[in-house]
Amino acid sequence: MSSYGPKKTLRAVNFICNAPQAQSVSLVGDFNAWNPTAHPLAQLPDGAWFRTMELLHGHHRYAFLVDGTLTLDPRAQGVTRNERGERVSLAPVS
Amino acid sequence: MKKNTAGQQGSQRLAAEKQSSAAGSGRIHPVVIYPFRQPADYSDLEALYLLIAKLNVEPHKYARPITVMDRKTYYAQKGDPRFLAFRKNTVAKHSDILDSWCVDTCQMWYSGLGSAFERGTDEDVYWLIPGDFNYGSAVGQEVLGRLHDLPEIALELRQDLCVGEIATDHNNSKQLIDTYGTFALLYNWFPVEAQEIRQFTERPRSEFFAVRHGFLGELLRQRWFAYEQTVVMMLQTVFTNKRISRFFVGNISDLPEGRESFASAMQQVERTERVLKTVWRERNQPKSNWAEHYRLLEAQSEQIRRSALVILQNLLG
Numbered sequence: 001m002s003s004y005g006p007k008k009t010l011r012a013v014n015f016i017c018n019a020p021q022a023q024s025v026s027l028v029g030d031f032n033a034w035n036p037t038a039h040p041l042a043q044l045p046d047g048a049w050f051r052t053m054e055l056l057h058g059h060h061r062y063a064f065l066v067d068g069t070l071t072l073d074p075r076a077q078g079v080t081r082n083e084r085g086e087r088v089s090l091a092p093v094s
Numbered sequence: 095m096k097k098n099t100a101g102q103q104g105s106q107r108l109a110a111e112k113q114s115s116a117a118g119s120g121r122i123h124p125v126v127i128y129p130f131r132q133p134a135d136y137s138d139l140e141a142l143y144l145l146i147a148k149l150n151v152e153p154h155k156y157a158r159p160i161t162v163m164d165r166k167t168y169y170a171q172k173g174d175p176r177f178l179a180f181r182k183n184t185v186a187k188h189s190d191i192l193d194s195w196c197v198d199t200c201q202m203w204y205s206g207l208g209s210a211f212e213r214g215t216d217e218d219v220y221w222l223i224p225g226d227f228n229y230g231s232a233v234g235q236e237v238l239g240r241l242h243d244l245p246e247i248a249l250e251l252r253q254d255l256c257v258g259e260i261a262t263d264h265n266n267s268k269q270l271i272d273t274y275g276t277f278a279l280l281y282n283w284f285p286v287e288a289q290e291i292r293q294f295t296e297r298p299r300s301e302f303f304a305v306r307h308g309f310l311g312e313l314l315r316q317r318w319f320a321y322e323q324t325v326v327m328m329l330q331t332v333f334t335n336k337r338i339s340r341f342f343v344g345n346i347s348d349l350p351e352g353r354e355s356f357a358s359a360m361q362q363v364e365r366t367e368r369v370l371k372t373v374w375r376e377r378n379q380p381k382s383n384w385a386e387h388y389r390l391l392e393a394q395s396e397q398i399r400r401s402a403l404v405i406l407q408n409l410l411g
Contacts, residue, residue: 059247078243079294080251080339087293090339092243 009057011093016075017064020047027051028070029062034082036065055093063088120217120307122245124149124159125206126189127199127301129226132171136180137230142223145238147188157213159189161225162206164196199301200323207305208314214307221245224301237344245304247339254309254336255327258302258343259295267354270409272297274402275363276325282394283370287332294340298328299366302343309336317376321365329373356411363402367395 017025025041031053032038041049041064049064061082064071070086072079078090126146133139149156163185171177185191194205203222210220221244228234237260247256262269276298280288291298299322305313312330319326331338354362374391378384 059243059250061251078247078339078341080247080253081337090247090341092240092247092341 010054011057012052013055013091013093015041015051015053015062015064015073017041017049017066017071017073018047019049019064019066019071022049022066024065024067025049026065027053027062028065029060029088030082031055031060031062034084036068055091057093060091060093061088062091120215120219120249121157122149122155122249122304123157123210123214123218123220124189124223124245125203125210125220126159126161126223127202127206127225128161128163128167128185130164130167130199131226132167132174132177133226135230136176138228138234139180139225139230140184141229141234141238142225143184143188145229145241146223150188157210157218160192160206160210161185161189162192162194162196162202164202165193166195168193198320200319200321203323204314204318207310211307211310211314216307217249218307219245219248219304220307220310221304222301233345240341240343241302243341244302244343247341248304248306251339252306252337253339254306255331256304256339256341257295257297257300257324257328259297259300259340260302260343261345265409267359267410268297268299270406271354271359271362272299274405275359275399276366278398278402279363279367279370279395280325282391282398283374284329284332287329290332291328294338295328299324299362303327317372319369319372322362322369325366326369326373333377354410356407359406359410360403363399363406367399371395 015027019025025043026036027039027041028034028036039051039053041051043049061080062073063082063086064073070088072087073089076089077092079087080090082088124146126142129139146159146161149159163181181191192205192209194202196202196205207220207222214220223241227237229238241258244256244258247253277288277292280291280298301324303324305327309331312334313327316330328338330336371392375384375388378387381387
């Protein structure tokens with residue numbers, strides 16, 4: 001990890017996925033090795049899916065798995081590709 | 095070309111550079127493109143150079159910033175004591191001024207990035223910072239607080255190019271030029287690559303970006319166009335399967351000095367077309383039937399350009 005990489009500072013980040021018709025939504029990213037079962041989101045009464053994650057300082061690649069389909073976060077501040085070449089979202093944590 | 099090195103590159107910086115190099119971690123090289131036309135109000139540049147001053151005192155992380163200043167800008171202002179004082183006490187204090195005669199902004203990029211590249215190493219990243227934006231406004235301050243993300247993303251995630259995107263309304267001149275000119279022409283000359291580019295950004299002519307050492311080296315060795323260089327860079331990322339990211343840097347508008355008239359928009363569309371034609375020919379001339387294909391695309395391109403100019407005249411004229 002370079003001197004610019006995530007430091008040992010944790011910060012709470014809210015993830016919201018507006019998919020009221022979905023049966024399941026989970027959060028995948030570099031921070032959980034893209035594990036589809038590691039961080040499921042909970043559905044709120046308005047139909048949106050929500051989860052708060054504590055992430056290290058730095059820039060994180062992530063996406064939502066909506067009923068198993070990799071889905072970009074329309075609220076994300078950036079777009080990039082993961083190691084598998086899939087288009088994913090980018091979250092800065094400072 | 096004349097270099098004016100301020101006296102900030104002392105032993106402390108050299109030691110930091112050696113330490114950084116020994117540790118094997120990349121550094122960020124900020125390259126500021128000074129506005130071609132000096133704004134009467136210095137507040138935006140003062141805000142920008144507050145950031146540059148902060149970068150300049152972190153030699154482990156940032157190389158000494160470079161400011162590229164067109165000599166025409168200097169000669170237009172050389173009788174203005176305020177300009178001379180700002181140049182000496184702010185710009186030269188916090189950065190090395192690279193005085194250069196340039197035909198256009200992209201040549202300023204070329205001079206600045208090339209100069210920074212010669213100081214860099216394999217792991218380094220080069221961060222282009224346009225000087226002619228409203229950094230002094232509240233929104234501009236927010237953008238200044240986000241710009242550092244571009245080179246950091248390139249370093250942390252080992253991206254070859256990280257492009258900054260600014261939000262504009264649909265009737266903003268830059269948005270209109272890109273929608274009806276840049277992308278329309280890209281879809282004609284490079285339809286596959288254009289779709290890939292648009293998956294990442296709506297602003298393929300962005301002036302905010304950070305580029306890795308290896309990719310910058312490739313770009314510098316190729317033909318360098320005097321304009322619309324970001325479009326060429328974006329195409330090269332697709333041609334050579336480079337890693338690209340896009341990051342939102344905020345809502346910001348051009349300073350009044352830099353806002354496009356219809357004439358300026360027309361010039362930008364025409365320049366984009368010229369660049370795309372040249373890039374296409376360079377890539378396709380080895381093919382036997384290239385001339386026939388070229389004539390077809392050129393005829394289509396003319397229709398697209400004419401349509402774009404009608405739209406731009408209606409909206410900007």
